[in-house]
Amino acid sequence: xAGVMQNPRHLVRRRGQEARLRCSPMxxxxxxxxxxQLPEEGLKFMxxxxxxxxxxxxxxxxxxFSAEFxxxxxxxxxxxxxxxxxxxxxxxxxxxxxxxxxxHFGDGTRLSIL
Amino acid sequence: xxxxxxxxEALRLQEGESSSLNCSYTVSxxxxxxxxxxxxxxxxxxxxxxxxxxxxxxxxxxxxxxxxKESFLHITAPKPEDSATYLxxxxxxxxxxxxxxxxxxxxxxx
Numbered sequence: 583x584a585g586v587m588q589n590p591r592h593l594v595r596r597r598g599q600e601a602r603l604r605c606s607p608m609x610x611x612x613x614x615x616x617x618x619q620l621p622e623e624g625l626k627f628m629x630x631x632x633x634x635x636x637x638x639x640x641x642x643x644x645x646x647f648s649a650e651f652x653x654x655x656x657x658x659x660x661x662x663x664x665x666x667x668x669x670x671x672x673x674x675x676x677x678x679x680x681x682x683x684x685x686h687f688g689d690g691t692r693l694s695i696l
Numbered sequence: 697x698x699x700x701x702x703x704x705e706a707l708r709l710q711e712g713e714s715s716s717l718n719c720s721y722t723v724s725x726x727x728x729x730x731x732x733x734x735x736x737x738x739x740x741x742x743x744x745x746x747x748x749x750x751x752x753x754x755x756x757x758x759x760x761x762x763x764x765k766e767s768f769l770h771i772t773a774p775k776p777e778d779s780a781t782y783l784x785x786x787x788x789x790x791x792x793x794x795x796x797x798x799x800x801x802x803x804x805x806x
Contacts, residue, residue, distance in 0.1 A: 586739070615793065625740070625783070627793040638793060673739050682728050682747075682787065685794060687739035 584609045586688035587656075588674050594694045595664050603659040603691045607676030614657045615675040615685055616642075616649060625673065631657060661693075669695045698723045702784050702797035709774055709804050717769040717800045719784030729767050730794060731760050732783040740783055774804045 587606040595601050607614050616628040627641040631651040642649065646664075651657040661668055671692050675685035699722040709715055721729065728747055732740035744753040746762040753760045757778065759770040769782055781801045785794040 588739075613792070617794075617796075624798045625785075625794075625796040627795070630792050638791070641793065675739075682745070684730060684742045684745055686742055687732075689737070689739045 586674055586676050586686055588672075588688035588691050590691060591689065592692045592694070594696060596696050597665060598663050601661040601664050601668070601693055603661075603672050603674075603693070605657040605659070605674030605676075605688060607657070607674075608678075608686055611676035611678050611686075613677045613679065613683075614651050615677075616657075616659050617673045617675065617687075619671040619673065619690070621670070628659075664693075664695050666695050669693055698786060698788055698795040700784055700786055700795055700797035702782075702800050704800060705798065706801040707803070709771075709802070711775060711804055711806050712773050714770070714772045714774070716771070717782055717802070719767040719769070719797055720765060721767070721784075721786045723786050723788045723795075725789035727787045727789045727791070729762055730785045730787070731767070731769055732785065734781045734783055734799070743782075771802070774802075776804045776806050778802065779804045 589604050614631045617625045619625050629642045629649045630638040646662045648660045671690045673690045675687045677683040677685045701720045703718045731743040734740045744760040749764045751762050757772050761768050781799040783799045785796045
């Protein structure tokens with residue numbers, strides 16, 4: 583299966599720890615998007631990246647959150663000093679190009695903060 | 697700001713009972729409207745893209761239509777395996793991000 587791969591599927595952290603979420607896009611896709619789904623809420627855009635570049639981070643909180651998509655390896659969403667309100671499902675999507683191609687999603691990482 | 701509203705929030709149907717899901721949107725220049733299906737514990741699965749008013753797309757028992765203000769997802773003679781949450785999203789011109797609605801949770805009873 584050459585779909586979008588996210589790991590880990592479940593992640594438990596204590597308040598104040600760091601969380602690292604990984605996303606490998608579909609083969610041939612060079613555009614990556616991160617979305618967050620809070621309990622009982624819809625999917626919200628966080629950040630859009632191409633290889634080595636952040637294109638749009640308008641949905642990402644200014645503090646504690648960062649994202650990267652290096653030349654080699656998966657895209658990483660990093661949350662520093664996690665708080666209870668960070669508990670959510672984090673989804674990664676990828677597309678082949680940016681030209682209105684559909685975004686294909688992974689199965690997400692469920693982050694729980696104790 | 698772009699807005700997407702889906703109705704109803706939840707819908708229960710009997711197997712074979714056709715119905716429609718609604719997605720109303722407000723966007724400054726629509727670049728595309730997308731329908732996804734999401735099963736519990738899974739990521740959204742892409743179904744359709746619609747680009748302009750009057751366009752229609754079909755896949756098995758599903759048919760999506762688009763006007764200037766809303767989109768409908770028609771489901772004909774549904775089966776229990778069609779039970780899922782259906783998500784609608786829009787992309788405005790000049791942007792890549794998708795703005796999602798809250799979804800419609802569809803349950804098909806055998």
